[in-house]
Amino acid sequence: MAEDAQNKLDSFFEQVYAVVRLIPKGRITSYGAIAKYLGTARSSRMVGWAMNGAHTVRPKVPAHRVVNRNGLLTGKHHFGEPERMQELLEKEGLKVKKDQVINFKERFWDPAIELELE
């Protein structure tokens, strides 16, 4: 059984979850940034697709910290209630207006840079 767990780690989805979980509190990133970090920059859609099951995985993935390239909360409708995503972001010190993150550029967290810089 334990071996099965390792098999799951090899999945592209798990890699996405791992990166999202590494996002610091009060920070956000984009689907493309994660995709690029994983080497699938051209498959940014797959990142969003992976998030489709984010709330099904344990521990739960902070998908609310992931927004599109415009800093827009495109996936807010997947949190059960659209207002939940904005609320979570504001709770972490971020500012959201009209489904858009304020100072998105400053709050942007790029795994390809942050993790590499370490």
Added chain:
DNA sequence: CGATTGACGTACG
């Protein structure tokens, strides 16, 4: 098994 969709992003006009 083929066509459509999707929490994106880039390219082109």
Added chain:
DNA sequence: TCGTACGCCAATC
């Protein structure tokens, strides 16, 4: 600057 088209890969119909 804005709108449209395409690519990418997996899941769903």
